[in-house]
Structure formats: structure tokens, C-alpha cells
Amino acid sequence: MISTLKKLWSPGISGYPRGVRRQIALCNQLGLFGIAATLPYQLFYYVYEVAVYRGVFVANLFFIAGYLSVLPLNHQRWHHLASTVLLANGCSQLFVVTWFIGTEAGVNLYYFTLASISAFLYKRPNIRVYAAIMAFFGVQYVITHFLFTAATVITPVPTPWVNAMYAFSVAGALTLSGIVLYLFRRQIDHAEGELTLSNRYLETLSNTDPLTGLANRRALDVALEREWARLTRRQQALSVIMFDVDHFKRYNDHYGHAGGDRCLQQIARAAQGVISRAPDLLVRYGGEEFAVVLPGTDETGARQLAQRLCATIEALNIANEPLGAGARVTISVGVSSLQHSVPNAHDYGGAHLLKHADEALYQAKANGRNQVVYQAYGHPHAADVERDGRVDASGRT
């Protein structure tokens, strides 16, 4: 039954996005509704006294044809024309029927429903156009309501019939308004759902490095801030590792930029294999430099991980020929950790811890590369660097 009905109102909907399909289907549904709502009146005019109501009876035949034409128009993909025919037909019918039998029949009540339907069908975002549509329907309603009183109508219907017509009209107008409001709500829900999905996608995109698929520097800043705030609440340790590919410029010059990219991707994959614990975050800091945030990891754990990173990258056995026969790609690693219990632990912030790791990395480079250097948080040299730009050694693992 439902699938037969669906078939009836589906001409012209295929090949469009879901929102448009729903609009076209609504247009078709209203065309069918117009026919279904007019037929009982036709039956009444015919059975009761067709000679008296011939005028409205004949006019209604044209309106039924108008509603019917909506389906082939949509089938031809003339959707705008179909919507316009539907609304023009509906407005004219309300006008003519009220003119013939008076406002007591309640047919003019449908103007309110038509106003909301038209806004839905034409999807007008412009507030002025929307106000114009509402004003148009308002004026139509007022005209029909005050112009066609019982004394002025062409063929008044006996009171019991008018009461029945009025009851049906009110029920029909309310039901139709309810359906339109429901469709509005669904459309809004659908749009909200799509917005949430695309926001999530954009957020992922803005936090991801496109080359390696790792988190990027932006994500690192957020993670550092978050972990720093957590550190002030819990008795925990926090460590940061920074590592950088050795002599990558020469690698790049020799193997080309595309070769360099592939090398960075391999390193990222291998490092991700080492940094696999859930709260740990590996990011591409920029260029050939990477960083790792290790919440809840103390100095010993961070040093071990750093050593494993160093060994894992070397074990990849990526040849770096410009450095000599048998030379392989290696990394230099800087590590810094902070224990919650350290005096003045919270004086500087997560970025300061990163600075310590960066200095340790610099030291690892100065010491000859392919090694790990640790610098404790609160080490005076980091503070020195911040104050006067001087860099100093801090000790080697």
C-alpha cells in the first residue's frame, strides 16, 4: 500500500539530492491531495443538485486537471513550473469555491496552509520574499473572508452541509499544516546532522598533516595545553620528545622531493608503531621534525621510548647514499620530562617543556646526531634561552 503510494508521488524525483527529492515528492503529494480533497465536493454537488452548482462543479473539473498536471510536469523535470501551477491552482480554487458557497464552508482556511507550503516548496531564504508570500496569502484570505459572506455568494449550501464541510476543512487544513511543519522539522534535523558531520570532518582535516596522516602542530598545542591542565590536577608525570631526521636536506637533494616525502611517510609509520599507547600523541611538528606528548610517562619511560624510536628508524635501513656507502637514515632525539612534585613545576606551561625537548634535540645534533639527549624540566639553560637566546648543553643519555 505504502509502496504504491510512494510510486504515485515519485515522478521526477530520481537523481536529486535527498532534500530536493523530498521537495518534489511534497509537490506531487499536494497535487494528489488537491484531487482527493476536491472529489468529495464534486460528489456532493452531483448528488445534491448539480443544476444549482453547475458553475462550481465545472470550475472544479479544471482545478482537478490542474492538480493532476503537477505530476507530469515534475516528471518532465519542470519542477518550478509544477510548484507554481500547484499554488496558483490552489489559490484560485479557494477563491472560486468560497465565492460560490461562502466562507462558512471553511475552504478559505487553506490559505494559511498554502502560505507555509509555498515557503517550503520554493525554499526562500530571503526574508523580504518570505514576508511578501505571507502578505499575499494574508490579503487573499481577508478578501475571501470578508467579500463572500452568506448574503453575497452565488450558490449557498444548506446549513447542515456547510457545517460538515467546515468541520472537514478545519481538520484538513490542520492536518496539512501539521505535515508541513513536520517536514520542516525533518529538513532542519537533516541539515543539522549534515552540518555536524562536515564540522567533524573539517576539524579532523585542520588537525591532520596531509603528508603523513599524523596529527599536526595545531593538535600538539591543544594536547599540550590539555595535558598541562591535567598535570596541575593530578599527581602525574608528563614527558615530551622531539626528533628530527638527520641530514635530511642531503637526502632530499639526492633522492628528490618525492623521495623525501616517501622517507618521511616511512618514518611516520614506524614511529607510530613505537608510540602506540592510547593517550600518547605523535605529531609532525613541521618539515622533517616530529614531536611526541607522553602523558603519565616519567623520565625513565620517556628515555626508553626515545631510544626505541632512534633504533627503530635506523632499523628501517633507508639508504642515505650522499653520506657515504652503507649510510642509513637516522634521527636525533631530544627528551624532557616533568614530575608533578618538582618545585615550581607549574611556573611556565607545556610550551616550556617542548622548548626543553627542542634544546635537547639541538644538543643531540651538536653531539653528532643519531642519539638521544635528555634535558630535565627546570634546567637553567632552558630558562636562559628564553631570557637571552643562549643555548647550552644539558647532558647526554
Ligand SMILES: Nc1nc2c(ncn2[C@@H]2O[C@H](COP(=O)(O)OP(=O)(O)OP(=O)(O)O)[C@@H](O)[C@H]2O)c(=O)[nH]1
Ligand atoms: N621531501 C620533503 N622535504 C622536506 C619537507 N619539509 C622539509 N623538508 C626538507 O627538509 C630539509 C631540512 O633541512 P635542514 O633543516 O637543513 O636539516 P638537515 O639537512 O636534516 O640537517 P640536520 O637536521 O642538522 O641533520 C630541507 O631541505 C627541507 O626542504 C617535506 O615535507 N618533504
